[in-house]
Amino acid sequence: MEELLPASRVEHPAQAQARYASINKPEDAPKRYREHPSFYDLVKDPAHHNKPNGKTVREAMSIIESELSHAVTGPVRRPEADNPYIDFYDGEGHPFDVKTPVSTSYDQNRGPFMPWVVSNSVTSQLTKTCHNALTGEQEPVCVLLDTSYLNQEDYEAMWRQLRMDTKDNPELLARVYEVNVQLDDNTPVKQRRSLNPARLAQTAAAMRAESAEKTQQPAEPVKAPLMRTLLNRLRGR
Numbered sequence: 001m002e003e004l005l006p007a008s009r010v011e012h013p014a015q016a017q018a019r020y021a022s023i024n025k026p027e028d029a030p031k032r033y034r035e036h037p038s039f040y041d042l043v044k045d046p047a048h049h050n051k052p053n054g055k056t057v058r059e060a061m062s063i064i065e066s067e068l069s070h071a072v073t074g075p076v077r078r079p080e081a082d083n084p085y086i087d088f089y090d091g092e093g094h095p096f097d098v099k100t101p102v103s104t105s106y107d108q109n110r111g112p113f114m115p116w117v118v119s120n121s122v123t124s125q126l127t128k129t130c131h132n133a134l135t136g137e138q139e140p141v142c143v144l145l146d147t148s149y150l151n152q153e154d155y156e157a158m159w160r161q162l163r164m165d166t167k168d169n170p171e172l173l174a175r176v177y178e179v180n181v182q183l184d185d186n187t188p189v190k191q192r193r194s195l196n197p198a199r200l201a202q203t204a205a206a207m208r209a210e211s212a213e214k215t216q217q218p219a220e221p222v223k224a225p226l227m228r229t230l231l232n233r234l235r236g237r
Contacts, residue, residue, distance in 0.1 A: 002092040004142065007174050008071035013150040014180040017103040020149040024054040029061055032182055036064045038077065046082040059098045061181045062146035063088045071177050072096070072144070077133075085130045085141050093134030096142045096177070097125040101158065102149040113154045115161040123165050126172045142175040148183065 022028060026043050033039055042060035044050040067074035072090040079086060086095040101118045104111070122143050129138045147155055166172045 002073070004092070004094055004175075005071070005073055008066075008069070008177050008179065010147055010178045010180050013147040013152060013155040014183070015103075015151045016183050017149045017151060019183050020058075020100075020102045021054075023058050023061070026052050026057055029057055030181075030183055032068075033061045033064050036068075038075065039064065042076070042078055042088070044078065045087065046079060047084070047087075055100075058100050058146070058181075059087055062098050062100060062144055062148075062179060063096075065146075065179045065181045066090075066096075066144050066177065069179055071179050079133075083130065085125065085128045087144075089133040093132040094139065094142060095130035095132070096144050098144045098146065099125075100146040100149060101154075103151045103154040113157070115154070115157040116165075118158050119161040119165045122162060122176065123172065126166075126175055140175060142177060145176055145178050146181060147178055148181045 026034065026040065029039070029043075036042075039060060042063055043052040043057050045056040045059065048056055063076050066072045067076045067090075072094075074091045076088050076090055078088050083095075085097060087098040088096050090096060099118070099122055101113075104113050122145065125141050125143050128141045130141050131137065132139050150158065162173060162176075163170070
């Protein structure tokens with residue numbers, strides 16, 4: 001089984017929450033995604049009886065973007081049957097669930113953004129396992145987090161909640177992969193450089209140290225400069 005690519009992080013959310021409700025059918029997707037050879041297969045989700053709707057189209061865009069931006073290994077594909085834990089497999093058979101949280105928008109008549117709801121949705125998936133599509137072996141589920149429809153304030157609140165909810169097991173966040181879809185084909189969205197797999201353990205240790213410092217609990221020693229560097233990289237600074 002091939003190793004997973006290191007987790008990807010965006011530089012900032014796309015802040016396109018007003019566009020969320022405008023994507024309801026396959027033809028609403030930008031040309032960049034409609035021209036992908038698997039687009040019309042990816043908009044069909046077995047969990048929704050293979051009938052495209054706004055949710056499945058937005059998921060398909062996220063999935064394709066993860067391949068095009070090299071956040072995951074391609075080619076990507078949907079599961080052949082309904083699977084309550086995942087939305088797609090990457091090219092190495094690793095299972096992924098897709099989350100597309102959206103900020104409050106008057107156009108959508110939504111209530112206030114609730115970061116704890118998003119965090120619970122993400123972390124609950126990260127604790128699950130699913131079979132690898134190529135090897136058949138059970139492995140942890142990863143989450144593809146599309147931040148296209150979040151504003152900066154809600155994005156930061158979501159990550160504060162995620163870090164709080166995983167303070168006892170920060171390694172879980174190494175399986176959260178972020179993307180922003182390109183709603184304007186003429187404006188490319190830059191992906192932040194991925195974390196090096198060899199430093200994921202150090203990153204987790206740094207996160208533990210930060211959490212312990214705030215709660216005044218002992219933690220594994222991590223050099224302060226290294227800790228600050230790793231945490232800043234994780235946060236996109």
